[in-house]
Amino acid sequence: MSCPDSSNSKCTSLYTQGMYGAGCAERLISFFRTTAIFQTKQAFRSGRNACFSFCRRADSSCPGLATPGFAILHKDLLVPFDISPKLVQKGGFLLIFDCLCRRIHAMIIWKSKIGKKGGFFMIRSISIGFNTMDVYDFVKTMYPGGNQLNTAIYAKWAGADSAYLGYFSDDVRGKHLKWVLEKNGVDLARCKVLHGQCSYAMTTLVDGNRTFHGTRKGVNAMTPIVLDQEDLAYIKGFDLVISDCYSNLDVTEIQKINDLGIPFAYDFSEEFTEDILKEYCPHVDYCFLSCNQQGGEEQIHALLRRVHSYGPKIVVGTRGAEGQIVFDGEQFYVGKAAPATVVDTMGAGDSFTCSFSVAYTDSKKTGSERVREAMDFGAKFAAKICGINGSVGDGLTYEGNLEDLYSDEDGYVYKPYKKSLGDVQAK
Structure with missing residues (x-):
């Protein structure tokens, strides 16, 4: 690979040696991923100094690189490189710009709130499926939910670009769900709004563990998702698709x-039979199964090996607090659940599915190193999700009996619950 400016022989030589361009980007990305960088202004300053130091080492071969050529790109605007609190808070892109060649040779993405965002990813992820409200009647609050609403927001929190494709109801709950996704920066370009009421699931918590005990299907859950050519053209622009057995997508x-031809992650949860696995797995790249009721490791190994033979590249068996078992066709990997302060386990499975898939898809590593890295990231990310109320926070409060209120739109109080993930991480 040569420098974009072939007239500069020094720069071409340096580029060929992998000092910057792809080589530099990979080194810098590796540095930032392995360092708790940008959590604080001091850490941000350390990262900046490391970048300058790296470029000074390249100075003997390409003087232009050592000139003040750094900038922050935020919302398509180039501003002088600094560590102002506003820029640190918002995050952006760090560009290594060669003032001699007038070319950008490497780019590093950074997020200041690493406790919330969790990682640095260069991929675009889209979640396709339904949305609902998880009703906590004991606190008169309903939280945004639905597996793919969750994974769309989790992908964004993990540091990837994210989109959601699904159907919303046009009642106050559907409007709230749409608002929560938009608030988190999720693209909704191909979503539709249908006339009718939103689904809900009645939920209780026992020692922080969520239990469903009744659902009411709304228009968004009863309408199958049918992808037209415009939808497919849109989806093709992404690097990862996430869906599951509750998504209203038939085979x-x-x-x-x-x-x-895009990596496709699909969560079967506990809703699988051998016939379903044989029908769906040939079309899936990353297969997730809830294995809490599948026996010990020996039985789970046999299940994962069998499912892998149906077509997926990776098969993951999740076991809640017991961790995960992953099979890549060559070997089994056993992962532990990360330590967590459990407030609510709602969304824990979705968060692992999403964060594992994002990390695995984005990784430039291969083999066991790639799998273990994704497992570790997924476990840590899922542990953070257990520290919030609901799957993504932002609950909608109500008063009175739920069934009575469901036919009376005026009974709902449009007041988002304030304790979201950002609030938890800030403490």
Whole structure:
């Protein structure tokens, strides 16, 4: 690979040696990922100094690189490189700019709130499926939920670009769900709004563990998602697709997605039989199964090996607090759940599915190192999600009996619950 400016022989030589361009980007990305960087202004300053130091070492071969050529790119605006609190808070892109060649040779993405965002990823992820409200009647609050609403927001929190494709109801709950996704920066370009009421699931907590005990399907859950050509063209612009057995996608739609050639993560939860696995798995790249009721490790190994033979590249068996077992066709990997202060386990499974898939897809590593890195990131990310109320916070409060209120739109109080993930991480 040569420098974009072939007239500069020194720069070409340096580029070929991998000192910057792809080589530099990989080294810098590795540095930032292995350092708790940008959590504080001091850490941010350390990262900046490391970048300058790296470039000074390249100075003997390419003087232009050592000139003040750093900038922060935020919302498509170039501003002078500094460590102002406003820029540190918002995050952005760090560009290594060679003033001699007038070319950008490397880019590093950074997020200041690493406790919330969790990582640095260069991929685009789209979640396809339904949305609902998880009703905590004992506190008169309903929280945004639905597996793919969760994973769309989690992908964003993990540091990836994220989109959601699904159907919203046009009642106050549907509007709230849409608002929560927009608040978190999730792209909703291909979503539709349908006339009718939103689904909900009645939920209780026992020692922080969530239990469902009744659902009411709304228009958003009863309407199958059918992907047209415009939807497929849109999806093709992403690097990862996430969906699951509750998504209202039948196998025909799954096949359409698979034909796009994009890595496809699919969570079967506990809703699988051998026939379902045989039908769906040939169209799935990353397969997730809830294995809490599947026996010990020996039985789970046999299940994962069998499912892998149906087509997926990676098969993951999740076991809640017992961790995970992953099979990549060559070996089994056993992971532990990360330590967590458990407030509510709602969303824990979705958060692992999403964060593992994002990390695995984004990784430039191979083999066991790639799998273990994704498992570690997924476990730590899921532990953080257990520290918030609901799957993503931002609950909607109400008064009175739920069933009575469901037919009376005026009974709902449009007041988002304040304790979201950002509030928890800030403490």
